[in-house]
Every structure is written in structure tokens, then in C-alpha cells.
Amino acid sequence: MQRAPLFLLTLTLATHCSEGVTIVAQPAAKLPVLVSSAQTSASHADIAVHASADKKNAAVASVVAAQVSADAQSAPLLDPLLVRPHAGKGVDNVSFALRAMNFYGADLKAHTFKIDMVMSLRWTDPRVIDQIPDGLDQLSMSWTQAKDLIWMPGIVVSNRDIEKYEIISASVTLFRSGLVNRVERANTRVMMKYLLEEYPFDSQRLALNIASSKYMMDELVLVPDQRGAGVEENIWGLYDMESWHTNSFISHDGDLKKSRGSLVVQVKRGLDKYSQDHLWPAFIVLMISWAVFYFPFANQFIMARLALSILALLTFTNLVVKSSKELPGAAPFNWNDLFNQQIQTLMFLTIVLNVCTEIAFHQFHHEHLARSMNHEAKILVPLLSIVNVLVIVVGGQQHAVTLANAGYITKVFVALFFVGYITYIVTGEYFMTDKEREEDDAAHDAGVKMDSARAVLAPSAFAAMFGATAVVETIDVDAGC
Numbered sequence: 001m002q003r004a005p006l007f008l009l010t011l012t013l014a015t016h017c018s019e020g021v022t023i024v025a026q027p028a029a030k031l032p033v034l035v036s037s038a039q040t041s042a043s044h045a046d047i048a049v050h051a052s053a054d055k056k057n058a059a060v061a062s063v064v065a066a067q068v069s070a071d072a073q074s075a076p077l078l079d080p081l082l083v084r085p086h087a088g089k090g091v092d093n094v095s096f097a098l099r100a101m102n103f104y105g106a107d108l109k110a111h112t113f114k115i116d117m118v119m120s121l122r123w124t125d126p127r128v129i130d131q132i133p134d135g136l137d138q139l140s141m142s143w144t145q146a147k148d149l150i151w152m153p154g155i156v157v158s159n160r161d162i163e164k165y166e167i168i169s170a171s172v173t174l175f176r177s178g179l180v181n182r183v184e185r186a187n188t189r190v191m192m193k194y195l196l197e198e199y200p201f202d203s204q205r206l207a208l209n210i211a212s213s214k215y216m217m218d219e220l221v222l223v224p225d226q227r228g229a230g231v232e233e234n235i236w237g238l239y240d241m242e243s244w245h246t247n248s249f250i251s252h253d254g255d256l257k258k259s260r261g262s263l264v265v266q267v268k269r270g271l272d273k274y275s276q277d278h279l280w281p282a283f284i285v286l287m288i289s290w291a292v293f294y295f296p297f298a299n300q301f302i303m304a305r306l307a308l309s310i311l312a313l314l315t316f317t318n319l320v321v322k323s324s325k326e327l328p329g330a331a332p333f334n335w336n337d338l339f340n341q342q343i344q345t346l347m348f349l350t351i352v353l354n355v356c357t358e359i360a361f362h363q364f365h366h367e368h369l370a371r372s373m374n375h376e377a378k379i380l381v382p383l384l385s386i387v388n389v390l391v392i393v394v395g396g397q398q399h400a401v402t403l404a405n406a407g408y409i410t411k412v413f414v415a416l417f418f419v420g421y422i423t424y425i426v427t428g429e430y431f432m433t434d435k436e437r438e439e440d441d442a443a444h445d446a447g448v449k450m451d452s453a454r455a456v457l458a459p460s461a462f463a464a465m466f467g468a469t470a471v472v473e474t475i476d477v478d479a480g481c
Contacts, residue, residue: 080151081148081149081150081151081152082151084151084153085124085151091217091218092123092153092220093223094121094122094123094153094212094222095222095225096119096122096223096224096248096261097119097226097227098119098120098208100115100208100230100244100265101232101235103237105238109326109328110328112161112189112190113190114188115188115190117157117185117186117187117188117208118184119155119157119183119184119186120183121182121183122179122180123180124180125151125178128174132174136176137175138173141171141174143170143172145172146172150172153220154212154215155213155222156210156212156213157188157190158211158260159190159207159209160190161188161190164188165186165187165188165189168185169184169185170185188208190206190207196327196331196332196334197333197334198334198403199331199334199336200269200334200336201396203269204239204266204267205266206264207262207263207265208263209260209262211258216258217250220259221259222248222261224246224261229246231244231263231265236267238269238270238272239268239270240270241265242266242267243265244263244264246261246263246264248261248262249262277323278319278323278336281319282316282339285312285315285319286312286385287382289313290378290381290382292305292306292308292350293357293378294378297358297367297371297374305358306354306355306358309350309351309354312350313344313347313348313351316344319340323340334403335403338403338406338410342389342410343385346384346385346414349381349414349418350381353373357370357373372428384413384417392406
């Protein structure tokens, strides 16, 4: 039997994807072939089967396309947790209240202070109404639960130290009116640039700043709420609180333009701790150094006079190191530095006067001059010290004079005293009376003879001390010094 040619249609290939696209192949070209009647019947049956399959594939593709289109229409554009309530309509206002509950001290060296705080935030979001069960006017939940259910403004303490903010307790309350109230208590360590030029008579501005971590000023604005803000007055330790206030402001740091809120507390350092740790010990050591002028002019007290004045200076040097440990190494020159500098200068002046009187008495045998200098130093050195200390302490505490002017006054005063006293000694020697000059010459001669006698006896005493034969040398008394 001859195979009759049929007009065969190419099998339709229907494939559908997520968009419901159907790809159909083009029919093949017709070929003129003679066929029998039986073959023609079988060919028509095959064509009917393929046509039925094509219709079924097309129906499936239509259903898939309709489902994808419905899903696309019903799906939201963005997660509501990421969209602020007034997006596209204006800025969102968030009212805040900050309260200082406890103060754990300031670290001047690290430029930080630690504080126990309460932060209250309020904003309006009508979408939270759907989260409140029927029959309830409000719903409270933890902060960790709320951040997964509702929109949050992302308010943080912006001047905190890195990873130094620990939440003690936090809750979020949703109201049927759409109001959201977030309250949290936390301990934090805050970074603060201290003004150290006035230390230890300084006043510091302790600021606790908050801001949104994700929204700029054209999207979110902070508004202070004075009702919940406050400061406990008796928590400031070494400081005395002078005033406090809350405010909001706009900061422009290049492209970073944010609305910020702040709790500012103005405190002043008390002098009780500083006086006990430094002022009184320093003044006691200074007074001890004056005692060198009350030792007699005897050979046995030469070392005692010199050692006391030097040991007093070394002791005060330890106090200087201790008082400077609280400040950073790059701290500017301050009242504490000026006070230490002047005390060291006065102690050095005491050492110089002590050495000069010893030289005048024992070396040059000017007994009258040495005793006069010693008696005058008993009055002049304490007087000079008290005046300088009062200028520094009173001027710094009462802010009666600036630090620079106080430095000029004290330094010029010491320099004028030193130059004036030297001038007084020289002119006093020049205008000495005849009687005083005779007494001074007699004391000089007696001192020379005494030194010569000591020089003769010294080798015998030295040899006797070590059990050796003393060798006494004859010394010319008139050789003098």
C-alpha cells in the first residue's frame, strides 16, 4: 500500500513560565501526497488528539498568569515596619523626655561620664490600632516584641561611648487613639569634651544627646516634653548642680542633617575633695619648709637645715604627680598647674635663702648679715607664700581674675621680691655703721680662728675613729679662707 501524503501539522509545543508566556511552533509546509481512505481516517484522529492537548496547555497557562497577576496586585510595595507613618505627607514629630536618675562620676582623663537615665518617647501611628485586640483601649509589650510589630523611629543616645549603652528595662504601650509611648531605663557612658583650663575651680556642661539613627531632619523632628523631664539634685557627688534644661536643635554636619534632643546639666566642682587631697597637704609641706629658718647656726644643724628644705620639696613633688593623675596628658595649663608651680618656686626660694645664710655665716663669717637674713626670712617668705596662695585660690574660685593674669601677678611678685631683697642686702652692707662693721670683723676673725682649730683637730679625730695614728699637720692660721 502506498503511503499517502498528509497535510501534517507540526505538534504544538506549549510551555508556560511565571509570566504565562506560551510558545507555539509554526505549522510545517504542505506536501501533495496520495493516500488511501484508511490512512486518512487515522491521520485525522491524531490531529484531534493534538488539538485537545493544545487547548489544555493553553488553559493551564491562563490560570497561572491570572494567579501571578493577582499576587502582584495584592502584595504591598514595602514592609510597613520600614515606612514611617507620615511618609510622603510630611515629617513625623516625636516628643521626648529625659530624666537623670543617678550619676556615677566623671572621668576627666577619658572625657566621659556615667549616668543612669530614663528616656520617654511619644509619636502617633494610626496603623498600630490593628495590633490592639477588640475590647482593649491600650496594649503594653516589651521593646523586643514591639520592634517586630510596629514602626520605630530609631532614637538612640548619639554621644554615647562605643557599646556603652545597656537597657535595664523597656516597654512600649499602644493606644486606641494611635498614640505610641516608649519608656526605657538604661545605664550609659557618655562622651564629653571637658573644659579643663579652670580646673579645679571648673564648671562643666554635661550634655546627654539623642537623635534618630536612620532619619534626617526632613523626615523626623524631635520635640521636647517638659512634663517627663527632670534631674535628681543630690546625685552629683563631687559637683554641685547649678541648673538644667532640655531642648531640641538642628545639627548640620555636612550631608548629615539631623534633629537632636538634649538634656543639659550645668555643674560646678566642689573644693572639699581637692582641698583635702591637695591644698591642705601642700600648705602643710610648705610650712614645714619654713622651719629651716628656726634652726640655730651651728655646725650640727647645717645638714638638718639643708635636708629639711630639700625633703620638703621632694615631698611636694609627689603631691604634684598625684594631683595631675586625674587630668589627661594633653590637658591645658590650669589653676592646679599654677598653684603647683608657685609652691615649688617658693620652696626653691627657701632653699636658696637657707644656703645663702649658711654660706654667709660659716664660709664668709658675716654673722651679722647671716642672722639678719635668717630673721627676715622668717617673716618675708611666709608672707610671700600666703599672698601668692590667696591670689590663686581666691582668684580662681571667685573668678576675680583670669588664669593668665593670675600667672603674671604671682610670677612678677616673686621676681620683684627676689630682686628687691638682693638690692636691700647689698645696700645694707654698703651703708653698714662703724660699730656693726667692727662687730662683723670681730666675728669674722673669730670664725677664721675657729675654722683653723677645727682643721687641726679634724685629722686626730678621724684617725682615732679608725684606730690609726693621727697625723697632725701644722696649718697657718693667718692663711684664712
